[in-house]
Amino acid sequence: MTGRMKRWDIWSLITFVIFAGYMIFLALPLFMLLIKSFFDGTTGDFSLAYFTKFFSKAYYMNAVWNSIKVTVSVTVLSMLVAGPLAYIMTIAKIKGSGTVRILILISSMSAPFIGAYAWILLLGRNGVITNFIFDVFGFRMPDIYGFSGILLVLTLQLSPLIFMYVSGALKNVDNSLMEAAESMNCTGLRKMWKILVPLITPTLLAGGLLVFMRAFADFGTPMLIGEGYRTVPVLIFNEFISEVGGDDGFAAAISVIVVLFATAVFLLQKFVANRKSYSMSALNPIEPKKLKGIANAAAHVYVYLFTILAMMPQAYVAYTSFQKTSGKIFVDGYSLDSYRAAFAKVGDSIYNTFIMAGITIVIITLAAVLIAYVTVKRKGAVANLLDTFTMLPYIVPGSILGIALLVTFNKQPLVLSGTAVILIAAFVIRRLPYTIRSSAAVLHQVNDSIEEAAISLGASTMRTFFKITVPMMISGVFAGAIISWISIITELSTSIILYTGNTRTMTVAVYTEVVRGNYGVAAALSTLLTAITVLSLLLFFKLSGKKEVTM
Amino acid sequence: MSVAISFQEIVKKYGDTTVIPELSLDIQKGEFFTLLGPSGCGKTTLLRMVAGFNSIEGGALAFNEKVMNDVPPGKRNIGMVFQNYAIFPHLNVSENVAFGLQNRKVSKADQQRRVSDILNTVKIDIYKDRMPKNLSGGQQQRVALARAIVINPDVLLMDEPLSNLDAQLRVDMRNAIKSIQREVGITTVYVTHDQEEAMAVSDRIAVMKSGVIQQVGSPRDIYQRPANLFVATFIGRTNVIDAKLEIGTDGEASVVVGRDYSLPMLALQSQVKPGESVAVRISVRPEEFVLSEDGRGLAGKVVNNVFLGLNTHLVVKLDNGQEVEIIQQSAANDEVNIGQTVRLAILSETINVYDASGERNLNRGTRI
Numbered sequence: 001m002t003g004r005m006k007r008w009d010i011w012s013l014i015t016f017v018i019f020a021g022y023m024i025f026l027a028l029p030l031f032m033l034l035i036k037s038f039f040d041g042t043t044g045d046f047s048l049a050y051f052t053k054f055f056s057k058a059y060y061m062n063a064v065w066n067s068i069k070v071t072v073s074v075t076v077l078s079m080l081v082a083g084p085l086a087y088i089m090t091i092a093k094i095k096g097s098g099t100v101r102i103l104i105l106i107s108s109m110s111a112p113f114i115g116a117y118a119w120i121l122l123l124g125r126n127g128v129i130t131n132f133i134f135d136v137f138g139f140r141m142p143d144i145y146g147f148s149g150i151l152l153v154l155t156l157q158l159s160p161l162i163f164m165y166v167s168g169a170l171k172n173v174d175n176s177l178m179e180a181a182e183s184m185n186c187t188g189l190r191k192m193w194k195i196l197v198p199l200i201t202p203t204l205l206a207g208g209l210l211v212f213m214r215a216f217a218d219f220g221t222p223m224l225i226g227e228g229y230r231t232v233p234v235l236i237f238n239e240f241i242s243e244v245g246g247d248d249g250f251a252a253a254i255s256v257i258v259v260l261f262a263t264a265v266f267l268l269q270k271f272v273a274n275r276k277s278y279s280m281s282a283l284n285p286i287e288p289k290k291l292k293g294i295a296n297a298a299a300h301v302y303v304y305l306f307t308i309l310a311m312m313p314q315a316y317v318a319y320t321s322f323q324k325t326s327g328k329i330f331v332d333g334y335s336l337d338s339y340r341a342a343f344a345k346v347g348d349s350i351y352n353t354f355i356m357a358g359i360t361i362v363i364i365t366l367a368a369v370l371i372a373y374v375t376v377k378r379k380g381a382v383a384n385l386l387d388t389f390t391m392l393p394y395i396v397p398g399s400i401l402g403i404a405l406l407v408t409f410n411k412q413p414l415v416l417s418g419t420a421v422i423l424i425a426a427f428v429i430r431r432l433p434y435t436i437r438s439s440a441a442v443l444h445q446v447n448d449s450i451e452e453a454a455i456s457l458g459a460s461t462m463r464t465f466f467k468i469t470v471p472m473m474i475s476g477v478f479a480g481a482i483i484s485w486i487s488i489i490t491e492l493s494t495s496i497i498l499y500t501g502n503t504r505t506m507t508v509a510v511y512t513e514v515v516r517g518n519y520g521v522a523a524a525l526s527t528l529l530t531a532i533t534v535l536s537l538l539l540f541f542k543l544s545g546k547k548e549v550t551m
Numbered sequence: 552m553s554v555a556i557s558f559q560e561i562v563k564k565y566g567d568t569t570v571i572p573e574l575s576l577d578i579q580k581g582e583f584f585t586l587l588g589p590s591g592c593g594k595t596t597l598l599r600m601v602a603g604f605n606s607i608e609g610g611a612l613a614f615n616e617k618v619m620n621d622v623p624p625g626k627r628n629i630g631m632v633f634q635n636y637a638i639f640p641h642l643n644v645s646e647n648v649a650f651g652l653q654n655r656k657v658s659k660a661d662q663q664r665r666v667s668d669i670l671n672t673v674k675i676d677i678y679k680d681r682m683p684k685n686l687s688g689g690q691q692q693r694v695a696l697a698r699a700i701v702i703n704p705d706v707l708l709m710d711e712p713l714s715n716l717d718a719q720l721r722v723d724m725r726n727a728i729k730s731i732q733r734e735v736g737i738t739t740v741y742v743t744h745d746q747e748e749a750m751a752v753s754d755r756i757a758v759m760k761s762g763v764i765q766q767v768g769s770p771r772d773i774y775q776r777p778a779n780l781f782v783a784t785f786i787g788r789t790n791v792i793d794a795k796l797e798i799g800t801d802g803e804a805s806v807v808v809g810r811d812y813s814l815p816m817l818a819l820q821s822q823v824k825p826g827e828s829v830a831v832r833i834s835v836r837p838e839e840f841v842l843s844e845d846g847r848g849l850a851g852k853v854v855n856n857v858f859l860g861l862n863t864h865l866v867v868k869l870d871n872g873q874e875v876e877i878i879q880q881s882a883a884n885d886e887v888n889i890g891q892t893v894r895l896a897i898l899s900e901t902i903n904v905y906d907a908s909g910e911r912n913l914n915r916g917t918r919i
Contacts, residue, residue: 452602
């Protein structure tokens with residue numbers, strides 16, 4: 001009995017405008033990318049040459065295998081590391097577990113390539129730990145560069161996502177389910193395997209997909225620590241950007257293949273997850289208990305070890321940012337030289353980041369409120385399509401979106417390349433989903449009758465929206481906006497494609513300084529980023545009253 | 552200003568499915584009118600058509616003489632109380648109640664006066680600064696009611712307003728609603744599936760089933776002379792028994808139950824000719840059975856016996872295998888043992904006789 005009167009009203013207009021925005025800044029660029037991949041760059045004729053080239057040369061296929069190897073290993077390893085971590089944190093009392101959770105969260109929010117460069121400083125050829133071990137034990141550590149380095153960095157970076165997903169799911173498992181199992185004499189590992197694992201499998205898969213997509217799309221890590229271990233994003237970047245012999249069309253063709261592959265994985269995950277998903281909400285969540293003896297010690301060691309490893313890059317980078325430098329080299333003693341140098345050399349990137357991320361977040365907040373409302377409360381064909389559009393950024397890697405925007409807006413009628421507008425557009429498209437999701441989550445809990453009550457009391461559609469609906473959504477909106485904000489200031493893969501001298505962001509500056517070997521400046525900027533992230537998170541906790549984040 | 556509401560051959564469709572086919576009904580000015588029926592009968596749909604939240608696919612809905620079909624909800628001057636109250640959680644009690652007045656451009660001073668008056672009426676003035684989450688269910692209910700009537704609506708609409716309250720509070724609140732409605736004198740349309748609640752509050756009740764009104768009448772009419780077997784079984788408890796209607800050669804009607812238990816019926820209307828008989832079904836309420844002392848009546852065996860203080864409920868299995876319910880006032884030494892054989896007499900003045908399909912009440916004076 002919820003039939004709602006369909007009228008052409010202000011909401012139809014809003015839906016239309018947002019829809020048009022998505023068409024111009026997402027659908028059109030992806031379409032252009034597709035066109036570009038199927039037409040020869042010089043003659044303009046239809047051609048499959050790019051695709052044949054890609055699939056026929058071992059050089060390219062090698063990159064594909066590398067990518068798949070990295071992505072699958074990272075995903076599996078992250079699940080193996082983070083699943084038990086979440087389980088331990090749920091059932092066992094761990095000293096300082098609140099702090100541990102926040103640290104794990106912070107570690108997941110930094111840009112992955114910062115992890116890569118920190119681990120180079122620690123375990124690289126001239127790394128602190130490498131040298132220490134050589135000095136003390138007299139042997140050389142195995143090489144960190146290449147596959148193993150990427151695996152280490154991405155696993156530590158991405159397993160927190162799975163940890164957060166699985167922790168969330170475990171919190172919704174009612175303890176009486178465990179007790180019921182025990183009452184039927186199903187205990188210990190068997191209980192875990194028979195009851196808990198099936199219940200959290202859908203969540204584990206969802207988290208796994210997120211890790212898979214991020215690992216697959218990550219460009220900074222293999223670029224820095226890969227040293228010739230070429231993955232697909234590196235390939236695309238090189239083909240597109242490289243000063244000699246760069247080829248837009250070929251980069252487009254690889255992008256198309258990547259997007260198709262990502263879509264297939266996405267659909268597969270959805271299919272599997274839909275077939276076995278449970279809706280749970282626990283009246284009596286599982287209470288952490290104090291473990292005894294060896295189990296207790298082991299649980300603590302595992303949790304602390306992971307936390308230390310995860311936080312290590314940021315902690316070490318922050319430490320080095322205060323070291324004295326002489327030229328590009330760290331020397332003994334402490335100073336703020338690196339910060340002075342950072343502000344002097346790349347101060348504009350800090351300014352750019354704040355301005356662009358600031359504008360982006362305003363647009364995101366507005367758009368997310370409206371989109372969440374349209375997709376939750378005004379169901380229909382257009383709303384469904386809009387919902388799909390907002391999901392696309394999950395499967396289109398950032399660098400590919402960057403390339404798509406560039407090939408679309410580097411010529412008339414709309415020249416945006418090189419401007420802040422194109423970066424902001426990319427940021428909005430990519431980071432909108434976080435805010436939409438958290439806004440929609442709140443909106444789902446707002447009963448339709450609340451709005452009907454306002455309307456029956458004589459309020460107009462817009463007055464109802466702004467006076468009643470928006471105030472009820474606002475906590476979710478802000479919470480999502482903060483997460484979007486953090487993910488914008490730490491994002492690299494799109495900005496590195498789209499930036500020019502005037503629109504350099506902090507992450508781009510960190511990346512270029514690392515590549516140039518200016519570790520002091522890079523460390524100072526990274527530490528600033530971490531500080532902003534932590535402050536934003538604190539604000540998030542305050543506003544949302546929660547101690548966790550859903551991605 | 553209260554209005555009369557008239558439904559003229561109103562039709563509601565969802566796609567190709569007709570949920571309400573050509574329904575006509577008149578609700579009088581100032582009346583407390585209840586739409587009663589099982590879930591899915593279309594009562595809420597009908598209410599939401601009055602509110603303007605559901606479109607109307609045919610016929611006319613009029614307040615007094617004015618057709619309202621295309622007037623948007625906000626312009627109908629209705630007050631609505633929702634099943635889940637729909638209290639705005641971010642506004643306090645006074646702000647909630649004042650919301651409708653603000654939309655009507657009432658002056659600040661007037662707003663304050665009217666809000667405090669109505670909070671007095673519904674007896675929650677001491678909570679005026681509280682946030683909704685700090686109110687009990689009953690208090691939230693009162694806020695919802697105050698918010699709906701403070702705007703002086705033409706019609707007050709209530710959609711199962713008590714279904715979220717516990718039993719005792721439900722009884723208290725329905726009395727409160729009834730007395731507030733009487734005080735304000737506003738035309739009220741009330742939806743419920745609880746027949747006892749409907750009887751307690753309503754001036755008139757429409758019993759609905761599958762989008763069709765089965766009977767409209769006062770609580771007394773509907774209980775005592777149900778228009779058909781659906782109404783008879785939906786309102787209160789009853790035993791439906793197959794019987795035979797015989798018209799004697801002298802034209803006197805009687806109903807024969809069981810083998811030879813004959814009850815003279817004085818006020819039946821039927822087309823049966825003298826000397827003939829026809830199959831009918833009779834509805835006998837549990838209190839219309841009495842344990843017979845003179846040996847006349849239906850023979851049966853007691854299969855259950857529940858003492859409830861004031862009343863004692865008996866279940867008796869008749870000779871034909873049917874089980875019937877009996878309620879009798881408990882007396883000092885009236886214990887009937889399970890397994891005991893009894894004879895049941897029927898109080899023929901108050902029972903209802905239906906045609907074999909159960910669609911038509913044959914008692915004269917049944918109002919439909």
